[in-house]
Amino acid sequence: MTMAIAGRAQGALPNQPLDVAAIRKDFPIFETGIAYLDSANTSQRPKQVTGAMLEYFEKFNSNIHRAAYRIAEEATVRYEATREKVRAFINAASTKEIVYTRGTTESINLVAYAWGRKNIAQGDLIVLTILDHHSNIVPWQILAAERGAHIEYVDIDEKGELRQDQFADLLQRGPKLVAFNLVSNAMGTINPARDMVAAAKKAGATVLVDGAQSTPHQPVDVRALGCDFYAFSGHKMLGPTGAGILYGRRELLEAMDPFMAGGDMIKTVRIEGTTYHDLPWKFEAGTQAIAEVIGLGAAVDYLSALGMDAVRAHELEITEYAYEALSDVEGLTLYGPPPSRRAGVVSFALEGIHPHDLATIADRDQVCLRAGHHCAMPLMTRLGVAATARASFYVYTQKEEVDRLVGSIKEAQRIFA
């Protein structure tokens, strides 16, 4: 059972320019010939990740934390090892602050439930942004309705960037909670999160940062960021579906009640009452997604070996290339800020062609393109569109895939001319 180099892309040295051709060899799916331009939705997964999961299934499949035999110990060790990998990856102070969830959505719901119900009261203000994903809106709407709190949304300017003047005004009103995404999945906007967190903390707010689109694509340091909670999903960062992370500052997590109750999250259960387990297990009730968490650990290894600065540099190059290429297409509207201030996400619309028609035509060319509202309906309403087409990139994306997208767009324009 050796896995020491499992996460290492062949020959990769941290933060050297990415060797995309070598990286692509780790992703068998590219043998199908697809151009995969939907990594903001979910990423592909390298052999190192599926291999780590398969190894669990084939060599030490068992439940964790509960059994005394050897394979169960092995499973527990592998499962817990991911916590330290993730801690180091986002520079949290302690593994006690790393809670496994199913993903960003569950992480945010956990906070809305276990922190929100204790801390949000009648008349309190919650500040969100128009760039937020539904998963960072709906849990707060439910909480606000239940508590009689209210929500204000920071708007965007014409470049698709958050209006910091309006944010500052809202902070004057003393919000209890500020929650926003570091990177917008719909437009790719990279928000000035450090400044925003600092301002929000100064105003006395608790701050949750939705890191679903930032963690996979750029270096993240939660302590430098200064937020109280940080949520992300493994499946967008080369890991499997079903495993994600909630980071929470220890004192906040300590003060919170459990989110779900049952096995594993308890210390002792008596008929008269129960004492809860220590952090982080207090929030991990029931049998966990063991293989998925192990897979997530392998994904973190893989990304760490590449180096997140190199990952960002590669995506910036592809994004600049795509931005240029798409700017040249007649009748195409690009949404959001210029490449230097956006992640590897390009959202656009074509005159006279609905994004779904474009996506269907692209699909005929094996180009996987997202069309829709990107779980950001308030933003779509704000932009005055029902849907956009979106191309998004990752460590394995090649310029040639962008060229294929442009080819599909031209083909759509020919058909619809």
Place this chain on the structure above:
Amino acid sequence: MSAAADDQFYREYILDHYKNPRNYGRLEHPDITHEEDNPLCGDVVGMDFRVEDGVISDIRFHGRGCAISQASASLLTERLKGLSLDEAKKINKDDVLGELGIDISPARIKCALLSLKVLKVGAYGLAGDDEE
């Protein structure tokens, strides 16, 4: 090159119905009016009906969205005009898909059947069952 496949899907008459929709617009004082949307892709289709002696004497549709949803609505209005309500009631999902005459992927079925939903829910007050 995939042009053949595309052209099969986006057949000339479908594109024609999309670009030059039949019976497009609104009726004044319609006897029945109903609108449905498909929030997932933002397609909207609404229909206005004039009914005389149990027969659909006039019909208009309005909306926006992808070629499949709009062409399907346009085709359906052509078929509905002059039909009795009883006959219109019998139109089903297979009729609508058959009229489009193309293979529709599961992801796009909702687009194709949005206008049928308008007909059913609006004109007959049937529960909005998702035709999938």
